[in-house]
Amino acid sequence: MLEEKTSLNVRLSGIVNESVSDGPGLRTVLFFQGCKHHCPNCHNPQTWDFQGGCEYAVAELLRQLPDTPLIKGVTLSGGDPFFQPLAAIQIAHAFHQRGKDVWAYTGFTWNNLLEKKDTAMYELAKSCDVLVDGPFILAQRCLDLPFRGSTNQRLIWVKESLKQGRIVEWPLSSR
Ligand code: SF4
Numbered sequence: 001m002l003e004e005k006t007s008l009n010v011r012l013s014g015i016v017n018e019s020v021s022d023g024p025g026l027r028t029v030l031f032f033q034g035c036k037h038h039c040p041n042c043h044n045p046q047t048w049d050f051q052g053g054c055e056y057a058v059a060e061l062l063r064q065l066p067d068t069p070l071i072k073g074v075t076l077s078g079g080d081p082f083f084q085p086l087a088a089i090q091i092a093h094a095f096h097q098r099g100k101d102v103w104a105y106t107g108f109t110w111n112n113l114l115e116k117k118d119t120a121m122y123e124l125a126k127s128c129d130v131l132v133d134g135p136f137i138l139a140q141r142c143l144d145l146p147f148r149g150s151t152n153q154r155l156i157w158v159k160e161s162l163k164q165g166r167i168v169e170w171p172l173s174s175r
Helices: 058-064 085-097 110-114 120-127 158-164
Strands: 009-019 026-032 054-057 071-077 101-105 130-133 154-157
Touching: 009 058, 009 085, 026 085, 054 058, 058 085, 071 085, 085 101, 085 120, 101 120, 110 120, 110 130, 120 158, 154 158
Parallel strands: 026 071, 071 101, 101 130
Antiparallel strands: 009 026, 009 054, 130 154
């Protein structure tokens, strides 16, 4: 299996094994360490430092994460997982192999990532089921939005968006 072949490392600021607020259902959440966006009013500035957090071997991390029917999927959060795209891709593929879905939060916009064709960042975007794009913007904060903090952020249904060549938002009714 993929998770037994990999020798990549990943730097994380934290792991939550059972979250109900970072995507639909019960989810494993990996908070990636390192972010270059430096958004004003960031809630997690401790995740900016690329030398912070803890380093894990991806294969060992995957072995330790719970793999039970109760877990619906994994959410890659941060920080920004797109600054460690190769490790994030391997984690995403491993969860797909387990039959789970993959959500990711990023400070990049969908268009930013589409412009990075032929890069690992673009591959990571394609490896997600849903991408919550763009930084948190305090002036656009909305407490009523499911799974995101500000109105600029979109729940992008990756497969349909690529297929239709336009942004298709993930249907909240499928929660
Ligand atoms: S992308 Fe997220 S973690 Fe990075 S600075 Fe912006 S709000 Fe903070």
